[in-house]
Amino acid sequence: MRLKDKVAIVTGGAFGMGRATAELFAEEGAAVVIGDVDAAEGERAAAAIVAAGGRATFQATDVSREADVAALVATAERVYGRLDTIFNNAGIEQPVTPSVGVTEELFDRVIGINLKGTFFGCKHAIAAMLRTGGGTVVNNSSVSAFANVGGNISYAASKGAVMSLTRVLAIEFAGRNVRVNAICPGVIDTPMNERNAERAGDRAATEEKWRAITPLGRMGTPREIAETVLYLASDQSSFTTGVGLLIDGGRVAT
Numbered sequence: 001m002r003l004k005d006k007v008a009i010v011t012g013g014a015f016g017m018g019r020a021t022a023e024l025f026a027e028e029g030a031a032v033v034i035g036d037v038d039a040a041e042g043e044r045a046a047a048a049i050v051a052a053g054g055r056a057t058f059q060a061t062d063v064s065r066e067a068d069v070a071a072l073v074a075t076a077e078r079v080y081g082r083l084d085t086i087f088n089n090a091g092i093e094q095p096v097t098p099s100v101g102v103t104e105e106l107f108d109r110v111i112g113i114n115l116k117g118t119f120f121g122c123k124h125a126i127a128a129m130l131r132t133g134g135g136t137v138v139n140n141s142s143v144s145a146f147a148n149v150g151g152n153i154s155y156a157a158s159k160g161a162v163m164s165l166t167r168v169l170a171i172e173f174a175g176r177n178v179r180v181n182a183i184c185p186g187v188i189d190t191p192m193n194e195r196n197a198e199r200a201g202d203r204a205a206t207e208e209k210w211r212a213i214t215p216l217g218r219m220g221t222p223r224e225i226a227e228t229v230l231y232l233a234s235d236q237s238s239f240t241t242g243v244g245l246l247i248d249g250g251r252v253a254t
């Protein structure tokens with residue numbers, strides 16, 4: 001029980017990596033507050049955790065709206081009495097587009113959710129953690145912060161900035177028992193990549209291309225991501241702050 005009696009928020013917890021992490025956090029003893037724009041699936045995710053014997057609450061949240069994120073943190077404190085951990089995971093992809101074709105609206109939307117949403121999560125969660133003596137933050141960046149994936153300029157910019165934000169906060173709060181880290185996944189088998197593969201036209205060929213650029217020869221699973229988030233959220237990583245941990249099957253090493 002690596003998160004026994006802890007209280008955690010997972011944004012984007014209705015699907016993909018967020019859902020797998022919410023489930024693992026609950027298995028490890030945490031009460032989990034899931035925030036997501038998809039209320040129907042978010043409710044189902046929380047109900048499944050409760051049905052399995054865990055503690056979970058869902059709150060409809062658009063992370064690009066600061067008031068929503070403040071309310072999400074307030075819910076964790078009201079329902080469970082404190083906040084120990086946040087996984088700022090909610091994010092969207094940029095459909096593959098040449099950089100000169102990216103509209104202001106698309107750029108603002110990707111930055112609004114992936115970067116501003118992460119900032120709001122850090123800001124309000126850290127303020128809550130300071131009220132009870134500290135905590136841990138894990139932000140979901142991407143291999144795109146380190147390697148050129150191509151055709152996704154707003155996404156790459158948002159994820160690079162999430163790394164910068166992670167380092168700034170790690171240093172700012174290092175003396176107050178708040179650790180701030182990021183994960184940088186490669187290609188993971190989630191609904192986001194199902195959409196990416198469908199947009200590319202030939203799904204089988206796209207997945208084969210992803211396997212070919214990944215030395216371990218496959219896509220990662222949401223559970224493999226959840227295990228790493230758990231490590232960074234828990235005391236197991238007690239001497240680690242300000243890092244972006246690649247979980248990419250060796251891709252950036254090539």
Ligand SMILES: NC(=O)c1ccc[n+]([C@@H]2O[C@H](COP(=O)([O-])OP(=O)(O)OC[C@H]3O[C@@H](n4cnc5c(N)ncnc54)[C@H](O)[C@@H]3O)[C@@H](O)[C@H]2O)c1
Pocket residue numbers: 011012013014015016017018035036037038061062063064089090091092093113117140141142143184185186187188189190191192193
């Ligand atoms: N899938 C990958 O290969 C990959 C690789 C690197 C990083 N990431 C990042 O991991 C995170 C999770 O990705 P995933 O693949 O699980 O995606 P996903 O699309 O499968 O799930 C994302 C979740 O976020 C929610 N969401 C979307 N916009 C939101 C908003 N404004 N407010 C609250 N919730 C919102 C969705 O409803 C969904 O539940 C994202 O930040 C993504 O950029 C994904």
